[in-house]
Amino acid sequence: MRTTLLFTICxxxxxxxxxxxxxxxxxxxxxxxxxxxxxxxxVIRVGKMYYAAGTTSxxxxxxxxYESSDLVNWKQIxxxxxxxxxxxxxxxxxxxxxxKDGTFYVYYTAKRKGDRVSCIGVATTKDLRKGFTxxxxxxxxxxxxxxxxxxxxxxxxxxxxxxxxxxNKERPIEILASELSADGLSLVGEHFSLTRFDxxxxxxxxxxxxxxKHGDCYYLFYSVGGCCDNQCSYAIRVSRSKNxxxxxxxxxxPILQGGEPWxxxxxxxxxxxxxxxxxxxxxxxxxxDFEYIxxxxxxxxxxxxxxxxxxxxxxxxxxxxxxxxxxxxxxxxRDSVYSDDFSTDKNLKLWQYDLTEPxxxxxxxxxxxxxxxxxxxxxxxxxxxxxxxxxxxAELGAPTNAQSGIGVYGNSKNLLAxxxxxxxxxxxxxxxxxxxxxxxxxxxxxxxxxxKMEALHGRIYQFSWSTDGKNWTPxxxxxxxxxxxxFLPQWxxxxxxxxxxxxxxxxxxxxxxxxxxxxxx
Numbered sequence: 453m454r455t456t457l458l459f460t461i462c463x464x465x466x467x468x469x470x471x472x473x474x475x476x477x478x479x480x481x482x483x484x485x486x487x488x489x490x491x492x493x494x495v496i497r498v499g500k501m502y503y504a505a506g507t508t509s510x511x512x513x514x515x516x517x518y519e520s521s522d523l524v525n526w527k528q529i530x531x532x533x534x535x536x537x538x539x540x541x542x543x544x545x546x547x548x549x550x551x552k553d554g555t556f557y558v559y560y561t562a563k564r565k566g567d568r569v570s571c572i573g574v575a576t577t578k579d580l581r582k583g584f585t586x587x588x589x590x591x592x593x594x595x596x597x598x599x600x601x602x603x604x605x606x607x608x609x610x611x612x613x614x615x616x617x618x619x620n621k622e623r624p625i626e627i628l629a630s631e632l633s634a635d636g637l638s639l640v641g642e643h644f645s646l647t648r649f650d651x652x653x654x655x656x657x658x659x660x661x662x663x664x665k666h667g668d669c670y671y672l673f674y675s676v677g678g679c680c681d682n683q684c685s686y687a688i689r690v691s692r693s694k695n696x697x698x699x700x701x702x703x704x705x706p707i708l709q710g711g712e713p714w715x716x717x718x719x720x721x722x723x724x725x726x727x728x729x730x731x732x733x734x735x736x737x738x739x740x741d742f743e744y745i746x747x748x749x750x751x752x753x754x755x756x757x758x759x760x761x762x763x764x765x766x767x768x769x770x771x772x773x774x775x776x777x778x779x780x781x782x783x784x785x786r787d788s789v790y791s792d793d794f795s796t797d798k799n800l801k802l803w804q805y806d807l808t809e810p811x812x813x814x815x816x817x818x819x820x821x822x823x824x825x826x827x828x829x830x831x832x833x834x835x836x837x838x839x840x841x842x843x844x845x846a847e848l849g850a851p852t853n854a855q856s857g858i859g860v861y862g863n864s865k866n867l868l869a870x871x872x873x874x875x876x877x878x879x880x881x882x883x884x885x886x887x888x889x890x891x892x893x894x895x896x897x898x899x900x901x902x903x904k905m906e907a908l909h910g911r912i913y914q915f916s917w918s919t920d921g922k923n924w925t926p927x928x929x930x931x932x933x934x935x936x937x938x939f940l941p942q943w944x945x946x947x948x949x950x951x952x953x954x955x956x957x958x959x960x961x962x963x964x965x966x967x968x969x970x971x972x973x
Contacts, residue, residue, distance in 0.1 A: 480774045481524045481784040482972075483714065484736075486749025487838035489946035490516075491680075492546040492599075492660060492719045493749050495523075495733040498556075502723065503580060504733060505532060505547045505558065506749065509945045510863070512536070512807040514544045515560065517580055522782045523723075523731055523751055530581050530801055532558050537573055537586035541565045542808055546660070548721070550602045550636070552610075557636050558584055559600035559612065564592075572600040572614055574637055587637050593628070599719070602632065603663040605696070610636055613646055615659040627658055627674065629696075644697045646672055658689075660719030664730075666756060670696050671763060673732070675718030676706070680944035682742045686710070686718035688734070690763055703762055711770025713739040714750065722754065730754040730763075731778060736771050741840030744910030744937070746946025753778070790835075791967035794821045803833045804948055809864050812953075813960075820849055821963040823856070823953045830869070830882075831961070832861045834950020840910035841971040844949050847902045847921060848872055849962030855954040856961025858903050860913065862940035862947050869952045870915045870927070872901045877917055879929060883939050891929045895919075910947070911937050 486493065490506040497503075504518045504526065513531035520526045532547060540562035550557040556577050564571050572591035575584035591597045596617035603611045613629035627647045631640040647658045661674035669692040677685035687706035693699045708717050720734025732754050735747035752775065753766040767775050777784065792799050797816040805812055810826030814833050825831040837844075846858050855878065857871030865885040871878050878892040895901060895917070902918045914934045915927040929935055940947050949968070953961030 478776045479783055481751075481777050482774045482786075483750045483752075483772060484748035485524050485733075485751045485784075486518060486526050487786075488748060488836035489746030489948075490749040490836075491735045491747040491944070493733045493735055494546075494548045494721045495723045495731075496549045496551055496721075497723050497725070498551050500726070503549055503556075504749070505549055506735075507545045507547070508804070509544060510542050510806060510808050511804040511945075511948065512544075512811075513801070513804065514807075515547045515558070519580075523725075523733075523778045524782070524784050526749075528802060530583060532560070532575065532584050533586070534583045536807065537562065537575070537588075539564055539571075539586075539589060540573065541568060543570065544807075545570075546599045546719070548601050552604075552636065554578060556580055556584070557602070559590065559602055561598040561600065564589070570596040570598050572597050572612075590638065591630075593643075599659050599661065601662050601721075602636070603665075606665065610634075611663075611696070612639070613661060613663060615661070625658070627661055627672075629663075646700060647674070647691070662721045664722050666763070667761060669694055669761065672700070673720070673722065673763075677716070677718075679716070679718060680743075680747075681941075682737075684716035684737065686716035688718055688720070692762070706769070707763065708734075708752070708765050708769055708771065710736075713773065714771035715739050715742070716747075717750065717771050720750075725778065729778070732765070738840070741910045743941040743946060745837060745840050751775075751778075786972055788970045788972060789967065791965070792821075793965045794819050794963070802835055803950065804835065805831075805833050806861070806864055819964065821951065821966070822960050823951055823963070824854075824960040825953060825955060825957055828956050829954070830864070830867070831953045832859070832867070832948070832950060834861055834948035835968070836946065837907070837910065837949050837968070837970075839970045839972060841908055842949075843904060843906045843969045844966070845902060845904045845968075846951060846966045847964040848900065849964050850900070851898055853955065854959035854961050856963070857952055858905055858950070859952045860905070860907075860937055860940060860947050860949050861952075862942050862945075866940050866942065867952075868913060868935060868937055868940065869954065870903055870905060871952060871954055872903065872917075873954075877901075877903075877927065879915060879927060879935075881935070881939075890935065891927065893927070905949070907949070908934075913937055 492507040495504045502520045505515045515532035518526040543563045545561040547560040571589045574590045575586045577584045599615045610632040630643040687709040691702040714736040717736040812831035813824040815822045855871040855873035859869035861867045875897045879890045902921045906914045916924040
C-alpha cells in the first residue's frame with residue numbers, strides 16, 4: 453500500500469478557528485493572514501473596512517482585491533482589472549490602493565507594449581466590486597519605474613514616490629518622489645530624491661517603500677536585498693526626516709528580517725486603525741514551502757519607541773508566527789476546504805489564467821466548468837494554493853475529444869498535467885517547452901473519471917484516479933510514487949494549481965466539481 457504524501461490531512465472540520473493560547477487570555481492569530489501567493493501587498497482603511505491587493509505578475513485577472521473588518525480574516529471580492537489596460541502587456545506588479553473623496557485609486561506597475569519598459573499606471577473606481585477604469589501611465593521614468601506609493605501630507609498635498617532605474621551612470625537606482633495633481637492623475641513640478649546610493653545609503657536596490665508622517669517626522673519604510681526566489685535576502689529598513697525633500701537619516705539596522713519559519717520579509721504598507729495603532733501588511737516566504745507557494749501576506753504591528761521616536765515591530769525583528777488579534781471579540785478562521793460544484797459562478801473570480809497566452813474560454817453554467825483553448829494546445833485555469841501540503845481533486849464531466857484533467861502550472865513552458873481522454877490516463881510534463889510523457893494507462897471507455905493530486909511542500913506530487921470518487925487507484929510514474937516539481941516555479945511567481953484542457957480550439961474540457969483540502973501547520 454502506498455503511503456500518501458500528506459500522511460493524514462486531518463480535515464474533521466471545514467475551517468480551523470484559532471483560539472487563545474494556553475496561559476493567555478488573548479485571542480491569537482497565526483501568520484499568514486492572506487495565505488498563498490500574495491506579493492507586494494497594499495492595504496487601506498475606509499471607515500471600518502480594510503481593503504488589500506497584491507501582485508499577480510503574469511496571471512489574470514490582475515491584482516486580487518480583498519476585504520476585511522479586522523485585518524486578519526480576508527475575503528476576495530474581485531480583482532482590480534477584469535480586462536487588461538490598453539497600454540500594458542505583462543508583469544503586473546506592486547499595486548497601491550488609495551482612497552480620496554469617494555474614489556478608490558490604484559497605482560500599479562506593468563510593462564508597456566512595444567518597448568516593454570516598466571511604467572506606473574493609475575486607475576479609479578467608485579465601487580471596488582466592479583473593478584477599476586484605467587487612466588493610463590502616470591510615471592514613465594528612466595529605464596524602469598516600479599513600486600508607486602501615494603502619500604497625503606498635512607497640508608492636503610498628495611505625493612507619489614517610486615523606485616527609478618537607470619537615470620544615468622551616476623544614479624543607477626533610487627527612490628524618487630513628486631507632487632501629484634489634486635485629482636491624483638498627473639505629476640506636478642520637479643521630482644526629488646528620497647534615497648541616493650552616493651549619499652552613503654546602505655542597501656541593495658531600495659524598493660517597496662511606504663511613507664508616513666508620525667509626530668514631527670516623515671518615515672520611509674522600504675525593502676533592501678534580493679526579493680524573489682529561495683536565494684532571497686529581503687529585509688525592511690526605515691529612514692526619517694523632518695523635511696520631506698531633504699535631510700533623511702537611516703536607522704542603522706533592518707527593523708524586520710528573516711527568521712524561522714518566515715524568510716525575506718518586505719514590500720509592505722502601513723495602515724492605521726480607528727484608535728491610531730499602526731499595522732504593516734507585507735509579504736514573506738515560508739521556509740519550507742518557499743517559492744512553490746510564494747510570498748504570502750503577513751501582518752505585524754508597528755510601534756514607536758518613546759525615547760528615540762524610531763519605529764519598531766512590536767513582536768521583534770523577525771516575522772511573527774502568531775500575535776494578538778488586532779481587535780477584541782474577533783477570532784481568526786482559516787478555511788481548510790474549498791469545494792465547488794459549479795451550481796453558480798460566484799467563485800469564478802477566484803480562477804486565474806496566463807495573460808501571456810491567448811485567453812482561454814472559461815464558462816460556468818448548469819453545474820459544469822467548461823474550459824476551452826483559444827488555439828491548439830493547453831488551456832489552464834487555476835488558483836493559488838494556501839499551503840504546500842494539500843490535495844486537489846476534480847470530477848471530470850462527460851468524456852470529450854479533448855484531454856482534460858488537473859495539474860500544476862508555472863508558465864506555458866513549465867507544467868505538470870494529469871489528463872484523461874481517448875480511454876487513457878496520461879501524466880506529462882512540459883519542461884522549458886519540451887513535452888515528456890511520464891506515464892500512461894488504459895481506463896474504461898466512456899467512464900466518468902475523478903482525478904486527484906496530493907502535494908507535499910508544494911513540490912512533490914502524487915496522483916491517483918477513481919471511477920466512483922471513493923475508491924482511488926494510485927498512478928505509478930516509472931515505478932515511482934511521486935514527481936518532483938522543482939523545475940516549475942518561475943522567478944518571483946509561484947505556481948497555480950487547477951484545471952487543464954489539452955486540445956484544439958473547438959474542443960472543450962468539462963468539470964463537474966473540484967475540491968482542495970489544506971493541511972495547516
